Amino acid sequence: MPKKIQTPVSALISLLDEYQLNPYSLARMIRLSPSTVRQVLTGKSKITVPTALRLAKLFGQTAAYWLDLQRDTDLMEAGNDKELLLILGGISKVKKPTAQAKAKPAAKSAKKNSLAGKRKQAAKAPGARPVKRTSK
Numbered sequence: 001m002p003k004k005i006q007t008p009v010s011a012l013i014s015l016l017d018e019y020q021l022n023p024y025s026l027a028r029m030i031r032l033s034p035s036t037v038r039q040v041l042t043g044k045s046k047i048t049v050p051t052a053l054r055l056a057k058l059f060g061q062t063a064a065y066w067l068d069l070q071r072d073t074d075l076m077e078a079g080n081d082k083e084l085l086l087i088l089g090g091i092s093k094v095k096k097p098t099a100q101a102k103a104k105p106a107a108k109s110a111k112k113n114s115l116a117g118k119r120k121q122a123a124k125a126p127g128a129r130p131v132k133r134t135s136k
Contacts, residue, residue: 008047008069012040015059032053046070 016026021040027034032051039045047055052066078084 006069007043007073008066009043009064010053011040011069019059026058030058046074 016022021029023037024034025036030037030051032054036045036051040047040051045068047066049063049067052063052070055061055066056063
């Protein structure tokens with residue numbers, strides 16, 4: 001039997017029952033609009049960081065508790081999304097480049113740097129004339 005994941009909604013409803021609070025009084029206590037609390041309780045809105053901080057302060061928990069519940073719920077819902085699963089099935093793991101492939105781009109940049117350095121040295125050489133640049 002699959003393990004039932006506790007959702008932020010079920011945890012919040014349980015705490016409201018335990019502390020004998022209604023959504024309106026909760027909203028007043030944590031200074032959120034009653035409609036926002038109602039949306040969280042119906043699952044239409046997610047637990048955000050500010051909301052998690054407020055609930056954690058009120059109920060003596062950590063904000064991480066509420067955010068972990070929300071993350072677990074989001075992952076569970078994503079695992080049931082057939083369209084997303086099809087997209088994920090078409091993505092293959094990226095391979096790290098070999099040592100040879102890494103050395104080639106570095107050689108090009110070293111060559112550019114050496115040319116720039118040579119130009120700067122030539123400009124500083126005794127008797128070198130400054131180059132006048134004209135604007136277009």
